[in-house]
Amino acid sequence: MVDIATRVYNHKWKIDPIIRSLIDTDFYKLLMCQSIFRNSRNTRVTFSLHNRSKDIRLAELIDEAELRQQLDYARGLKLTRGESTWLRGNTFYGKRQMFRSDFMEWFEGYQLPPYELEIIDGQFHLTFEGPWHEVMLWEIPALAILMELRSRAVLNTMGRFELQVLYARAMARVWEKIEALREIPGLKIADFGTRRRHGFLWQDWCVQAMVEGLGDAAKGGAFTGTSNCLIAMRRDLEAVGTNAHELPMVYAALARTDAELREAPYRVLADWHEEHEGNLRIILPDTYGTAGFLEHAPDWLAGWTGIRIDSGDPITAAETAISWWQARGEDPREKLVIFSDGLDVAEIKALHARFAGRVKVSFGWGTLLTNDFRGLVPGDGLAPFSLVCKAVSADGHPTVKLSDNPEKAMGPAEEVARYKRVFGVGAQQPRAVVV
Amino acid sequence: MVDIATRVYNHKWKIDPIIRSLIDTDFYKLLMCQSIFRNSRNTRVTFSLHNRSKDIRLAELIDEAELRQQLDYARGLKLTRGESTWLRGNTFYGKRQMFRSDFMEWFEGYQLPPYELEIIDGQFHLTFEGPWHEVMLWEIPALAILMELRSRAVLNTMGRFELQVLYARAMARVWEKIEALREIPGLKIADFGTRRRHGFLWQDWCVQAMVEGLGDAAKGGAFTGTSNCLIAMRRDLEAVGTNAHELPMVYAALARTDAELREAPYRVLADWHEEHEGNLRIILPDTYGTAGFLEHAPDWLAGWTGIRIDSGDPITAAETAISWWQARGEDPREKLVIFSDGLDVAEIKALHARFAGRVKVSFGWGTLLTNDFRGLVPGDGLAPFSLVCKAVSADGHPTVKLSDNPEKAMGPAEEVARYKRVFGVGAQQPRAVVV
Numbered sequence: 118m119v120d121i122a123t124r125v126y127n128h129k130w131k132i133d134p135i136i137r138s139l140i141d142t143d144f145y146k147l148l149m150c151q152s153i154f155r156n157s158r159n160t161r162v163t164f165s166l167h168n169r170s171k172d173i174r175l176a177e178l179i180d181e182a183e184l185r186q187q188l189d190y191a192r193g194l195k196l197t198r199g200e201s202t203w204l205r206g207n208t209f210y211g212k213r214q215m216f217r218s219d220f221m222e223w224f225e226g227y228q229l230p231p232y233e234l235e236i237i238d239g240q241f242h243l244t245f246e247g248p249w250h251e252v253m254l255w256e257i258p259a260l261a262i263l264m265e266l267r268s269r270a271v272l273n274t275m276g277r278f279e280l281q282v283l284y285a286r287a288m289a290r291v292w293e294k295i296e297a298l299r300e301i302p303g304l305k306i307a308d309f310g311t312r313r314r315h316g317f318l319w320q321d322w323c324v325q326a327m328v329e330g331l332g333d334a335a336k337g338g339a340f341t342g343t344s345n346c347l348i349a350m351r352r353d354l355e356a357v358g359t360n361a362h363e364l365p366m367v368y369a370a371l372a373r374t375d376a377e378l379r380e381a382p383y384r385v386l387a388d389w390h391e392e393h394e395g396n397l398r399i400i401l402p403d404t405y406g407t408a409g410f411l412e413h414a415p416d417w418l419a420g421w422t423g424i425r426i427d428s429g430d431p432i433t434a435a436e437t438a439i440s441w442w443q444a445r446g447e448d449p450r451e452k453l454v455i456f457s458d459g460l461d462v463a464e465i466k467a468l469h470a471r472f473a474g475r476v477k478v479s480f481g482w483g484t485l486l487t488n489d490f491r492g493l494v495p496g497d498g499l500a501p502f503s504l505v506c507k508a509v510s511a512d513g514h515p516t517v518k519l520s521d522n523p524e525k526a527m528g529p530a531e532e533v534a535r536y537k538r539v540f541g542v543g544a545q546q547p548r549a550v551v552v
Numbered sequence: 553m554v555d556i557a558t559r560v561y562n563h564k565w566k567i568d569p570i571i572r573s574l575i576d577t578d579f580y581k582l583l584m585c586q587s588i589f590r591n592s593r594n595t596r597v598t599f600s601l602h603n604r605s606k607d608i609r610l611a612e613l614i615d616e617a618e619l620r621q622q623l624d625y626a627r628g629l630k631l632t633r634g635e636s637t638w639l640r641g642n643t644f645y646g647k648r649q650m651f652r653s654d655f656m657e658w659f660e661g662y663q664l665p666p667y668e669l670e671i672i673d674g675q676f677h678l679t680f681e682g683p684w685h686e687v688m689l690w691e692i693p694a695l696a697i698l699m700e701l702r703s704r705a706v707l708n709t710m711g712r713f714e715l716q717v718l719y720a721r722a723m724a725r726v727w728e729k730i731e732a733l734r735e736i737p738g739l740k741i742a743d744f745g746t747r748r749r750h751g752f753l754w755q756d757w758c759v760q761a762m763v764e765g766l767g768d769a770a771k772g773g774a775f776t777g778t779s780n781c782l783i784a785m786r787r788d789l790e791a792v793g794t795n796a797h798e799l800p801m802v803y804a805a806l807a808r809t810d811a812e813l814r815e816a817p818y819r820v821l822a823d824w825h826e827e828h829e830g831n832l833r834i835i836l837p838d839t840y841g842t843a844g845f846l847e848h849a850p851d852w853l854a855g856w857t858g859i860r861i862d863s864g865d866p867i868t869a870a871e872t873a874i875s876w877w878q879a880r881g882e883d884p885r886e887k888l889v890i891f892s893d894g895l896d897v898a899e900i901k902a903l904h905a906r907f908a909g910r911v912k913v914s915f916g917w918g919t920l921l922t923n924d925f926r927g928l929v930p931g932d933g934l935a936p937f938s939l940v941c942k943a944v945s946a947d948g949h950p951t952v953k954l955s956d957n958p959e960k961a962m963g964p965a966e967e968v969a970r971y972k973r974v975f976g977v978g979a980q981q982p983r984a985v986v987v
Contacts, residue, residue, distance in 0.1 A: 120555040123555075279764070282727040285719070285721070285723035289717055325713065329711055330713065
């Protein structure tokens with residue numbers, strides 16, 4: 118029996134919206150938003166989309182009007198009663214009322230701010246300018262919209278069975294990965310794949326496959342949760358994540374002297390230290406070079422719960438952190454190391470084999486969980502690519518990111534040179550950025 | 553929106569019936585049934601299930617009560633108005649009113665007759681005894697029920713995502729096969745996979761995949777149709793097939809002298825010749841050895857449309873047929889050769905490469921289209937196996953089949969010896985029977 122009402126209702130949609138909820142975003146964006154709302158409400162920031170994979174000419178694949186429709190639809194969203202209740206009432210990392218009342222009241226009235234869109238040389242130049250805490254929430258939906266519109270552009274050309282077989286193959290691939298991960302004793306792994314996912318429904322499927330294949334960590338399994346708040350809410354999972362490069366990048370851009378600049382990354386974490394404890398005290402050390410950051414770090418940082426490794430050679434970075442903890446009199450076996458850069462099964466296995474027992478190892482698995490469609494269509498038109506949406510300026514000053522991989526560096530050349538000097542970053546080993 | 557009525561309706565089913573229609577059977581069974589209804593209405597025949605794969609102990613996998621429920625459900629079926637209309641009104645191989653009114657009137661009142669079921673040494677002994685035209689229609693539903701109950705026994709132990717991934721893998725496999733078949737120029741291929749299918753829905757999916765991947769032959773594609781009448785009706789495809797071993801086997805069993813026995817296989821085809829023309833005049837020569845059958849065949853048989861090769865080495869058999877046509881002054885390029893024995897893509901490719909252009913080549917693809925679940929679950933519990941349901945006696949006389957492969961031979965040893973003598977069948981090359 119066809120449900121006629123459902124069929125008719127579905128026909129009424131003018132578009133098939135990609136972002137249907139303000140919490141279809143990464144948990145750490147909300148955490149950071151609250152922190153910015155408290156500490157930096159008057160800072161104006163510009164976020165800008167950047168496609169590192171230049172050969173993928175997005176503006177030739179995606180119709181501009183369709184993109185505008187999706188962005189406009191997202192702008193119409195407001196936090197629902199249930200979403201607000203979930204954010205207010207939930208326990209995150211064992212802590213109740215993670216989100217303060219003043220922040221929640223502001224968020225309940227929030228809508229995504231206006232955007233600027235133009236096309237230059239086959240690419241969309243999409244920017245969001247305004248108060249930092251308002252524009253920063255565009256990052257994830259903007260990326261997810263563009264990723265999914267690109268998927269749709271390719272999928273639109275396919276027949277019904279081709280589509281079914283495509284997803285059959287993709288599912289078999291994800292499941293094989295999960296079966297391989299099952300072999301790793303004591304594994305802890307989370308989904309970090311919202312921003313560059315193939316599509317929302319696909320991420321949701323991948324998360325459910327992780328739950329069935331690895332088991333929910335709350336019930337003794339290996340799957341520690343998802344960074345996606347909407348999926349965490351709907352699937353009754355832990356929402357996970359801590360903080361990102363945008364905090365030190367904006368703090369650094371606002372520094373007026375070299376001395377202030379040198380202190381900026383630590384000032385970020387001092388603010389964070391005041392607000393958060395336990396599993397949220399995770400250092401992201403690579404914004405201006407991991408080695409220098411740790412070397413000059415204040416002692417209280419060594420007491421934090423762990424570190425997230427998001428660029429460069431992950432083995433080097435983890436070994437550097439272990440030596441640093443040892444030098445500061447900390448026991449690395451009590452420390453959490455979260456690997457989150459371009460992971461797939463082979464890297465996860467190798468890193469786990471090397472570091473399990475020496476530190477508490479955990480993984481944030483992103484694009485190659487939620488968007489591994491490599492080789493599944495002719496011309497590889499569904500392969501993931503490297504799209505980012507970053508804070509590019511703060512109160513008129515350009516931001517800079519060095520990272521542990523020069524391929525991921527951002528900012529004007531002269532500023533990059535200055536930052537390298539200030540942070541004592543020398544030669545770096547480039548690593549190909551696939552996703 | 554969940555359709556509550558549908559949900560409640562589904563809950564009311566006491567079983568999930570495997571056979572839901574009397575035309576969920578092979579087209580050639582109905583053709584042969586009509587022929588028997590006309591020519592041999594008083595012959596009593598026993599059909600009996602036989603599992604050639606002895607290591608698969610069906611009675612330990614399948615609950616007897618569940619089997620009885622399924623068989624009883626099938627016994628309750630009657631031809632629906634729509635099914636009758638389709639059979640009466642359809643064009644088969646370009647001919648209207650293939651089914652005569654007297655046969656259709658009988659069929660409209662028909663129900664599957666009683667069965668006998670016992671368990672001996674881990675196997676179901678399932679027999680159907682009665683007028684030939686009544687019991688012969690049990691063959692396909694009985695096989696399909698047992699195959700699907702065995703699938704269900706294995707599937708019952710699997711989780712939701714395991715199931716989804718299982719079908720994802722199976723779909724990807726079928727699609728890869730179809731993509732490989734696409735490369736063969738001028739291919740003609742049909743679905744012959746009803747009897748040993750994984751399940752009804754799976755066969756239906758495979759047929760639809762063939763239509764999308766190869767194209768309907770009616771519209772210039774390579775897919776010439778399905779042997780399954782129900783699927784042909786629902787999917788608007790050609791129902792295909794001609795005749796099977798049961799005709800010569802029963803005619804031979806009824807022969808009173810060696811001379812009559814020797815003539816029996818030709819008498820079958822003489823009766824068929826009167827009833828049918830064109831694409832239905834397909835010789836199935838291997839019941840008592842292809843070489844001898846052709847050698848002693850009357851000249852009018854060389855005028856038939858083609859031959860179906862269903863056992864032994866297909867290359868030898870096809871070459872024998874080509875030589876035979878040439879010896880009888882026929883042009884093999886005008887003749888149809890249908891290969892239908894245990895085919896998969898590699899065999900189809902090789903046979904097509906060898907015979908295309910020399911004869912009109914066509915394929916009836918069975919078990920490895922509709923039941924290739926090899927290697928997809930631990931212990932290979934879903935691999936297809938060799939289950940048959942055959943006429944074992946006629947009016948109290950045992951039937952015999954020699955085939956071109958001694959592994960497929962059937963009948964009491966002394967009768968097999970007599971048939972070998974009468975039909976001049978010498979040493980034969982055994983070939984493993986997988987499906």
